Amino acid sequence: PDYIVATYRLVTRDKDLRKRAESIAVGLTVGSWTDLPAARQAQLKPYCGTVGETRILAEHQDGSILAEIEVGYPVRNLTPRIPALLTTVFGKLSMDGDIKLVGLRLPEAFVRQFPGPKFGVAGVRQRLGVEGRPLIMSIFKSCIGMPLDALVEHFTEQALGGVDLIKDDEIFFSEQLATPEARVAAYVRAAERVAGTTGRKVAYAVNLTGPTYELRDRARRLADLGAGALLFNVFAYGLDILQELAADPAIQVPIMAHPAVAGALYAAPRHGIAASIVLGQLLRLAGADIVIYPSPYGSVTLAKEEGAAVLGALRGPSPHKPCLPAPSAGIHPGMVPVLLRDFGTDFIVNAGGAIHGHPGGATAGGQAFVAAVQAAISGRPLREAAQASEPLAQAIARWGVAE
Numbered sequence: 252p253d254y255i256v257a258t259y260r261l262v263t264r265d266k267d268l269r270k271r272a273e274s275i276a277v278g279l280t281v282g283s284w285t286d287l288p289a290a291r292q293a294q295l296k297p298y299c300g301t302v303g304e305t306r307i308l309a310e311h312q313d314g315s316i317l318a319e320i321e322v323g324y325p326v327r328n329l330t331p332r333i334p335a336l337l338t339t340v341f342g343k344l345s346m347d348g349d350i351k352l353v354g355l356r357l358p359e360a361f362v363r364q365f366p367g368p369k370f371g372v373a374g375v376r377q378r379l380g381v382e383g384r385p386l387i388m389s390i391f392k393s394c395i396g397m398p399l400d401a402l403v404e405h406f407t408e409q410a411l412g413g414v415d416l417i418k419d420d421e422i423f424f425s426e427q428l429a430t431p432e433a434r435v436a437a438y439v440r441a442a443e444r445v446a447g448t449t450g451r452k453v454a455y456a457v458n459l460t461g462p463t464y465e466l467r468d469r470a471r472r473l474a475d476l477g478a479g480a481l482l483f484n485v486f487a488y489g490l491d492i493l494q495e496l497a498a499d500p501a502i503q504v505p506i507m508a509h510p511a512v513a514g515a516l517y518a519a520p521r522h523g524i525a526a527s528i529v530l531g532q533l534l535r536l537a538g539a540d541i542v543i544y545p546s547p548y549g550s551v552t553l554a555k556e557e558g559a560a561v562l563g564a565l566r567g568p569s570p571h572k573p574c575l576p577a578p579s580a581g582i583h584p585g586m587v588p589v590l591l592r593d594f595g596t597d598f599i600v601n602a603g604g605a606i607h608g609h610p611g612g613a614t615a616g617g618q619a620f621v622a623a624v625q626a627a628i629s630g631r632p633l634r635e636a637a638q639a640s641e642p643l644a645q646a647i648a649r650w651g652v653a654e
């Protein structure tokens with residue numbers, strides 16, 4: 252049968268790695284083996300886990316070792332849903348000491364049973380009308396406690412800067428002063444007014460919130476009202492809900508996954524699940540079109556090699572469309588050339604603080620990013636381009652140019 256192969260990195264004093272792998276392979280599949288009668292073993296064999304490679308990576312002075320073990324799980328043991336996948340490969344085991352899930356090899360036929368991104372990079376670009384350059388997204392910073400008219404002003408100020416997308420901050424759940432529906436309707440009108448001035452379209456990524464059982468209908472409603480994308484706190488709600496939204500043909504709007512809470516899964520070196528799986532593989536499998544995650548050089552960082560592994564999982568070879576990455580947190584215009592070097596053009600420059608903290612205000616913040624992207628894709632040094640753009644010059648004076 253086809254196997255899902257999980258790779259675990261663990262710290263242990265027991266150097267008999269195969270014994271540990273066998274106990275996992277049996278324990279998380281058929282339960283027990285050697286004490287079963289032959290007839291039962293023959294019946295259960297297709298469902299029994301297998302042991303793959305095992306290797307010692309390092310020996311510690313205290314006598315423990317850092318090791319990796321591989322365990323295979325028959326695909327027939329589970330259904331093509333992420334709750335089934337995670338519970339099978341790292342359910343009870345996730346609580347069993349210093350062990351981290353660092354790799355997940357999935358058979359292609361199993362992958363194809365998941366929706367994957369509905370739009371992907373090409374679809375998002377086509378929908379937003381942006382080709383040949385990174386997209387620019389600004390983040391609402393003040394939102395909680397603001398009445399709708401103030402929010403519309405905040406939206407307009409960002410839109411006038413020429414950004415392509417404006418997203419809610421992921422913390423915006425409160426609906427007392429402005430429901431998501433009211434925000435979408437009001438911002439669509441504001442965007443039309445701004446387009447008359449700037450000649451540029453701007454899309455709104457509304458935070459999809461509310462009780463789980465209402466999310467599908469609300470997603471359809473927000474899309475019908477003109478939402479440009481649905482921002483979704485996948486790890487607070489659950490990956491299976493993302494899969495349902497992505498698979499729903501009535502929701503014809505890109506889904507933007509936010510990494511909130513994901514740090515509780517990937518950040519610990521000896522526990523949890525690797526960032527490339529959490530922020531890359533699982534989000535693409537479940538169908539995120541855009542994935543926001545900590546950039547390698549922002550204020551909330553991922554280690555460079557982890558960030559590269561996430562990017563590989565989001566855009567590498569797969570039966571599914573590639574996701575559009577949005578490396579985030581602490582991003583400012585001076586980083587755009589480095590971002591272009593590391594990400595190519597298929598990514599989103601995503602910023603909040605460097606938009607609203609710009610000395611000239613949020614409109615100038617957006618203009619600085621627009622100028623920085625234009626310069627970077629033309630190969631012009633930022634400081635040279637800044638001579639023709641006061642907002643960019645101010646941003647460089649404030650935050651510098653990253654090398």
Ligand SMILES: CCCC(=O)/C(O)=C/OP(=O)(O)O
Pocket residue numbers: 390420421510543544545546550551579580581582601602603604605
């Ligand atoms: C990795 C998540 C980043 C995020 O949610 C956010 O709001 C970033 O804002 P700035 O760091 O650009 O101010």
Ligand SMILES: [Mg+2]
Pocket residue numbers: 390420421422
């Ligand atoms: Mg945020």
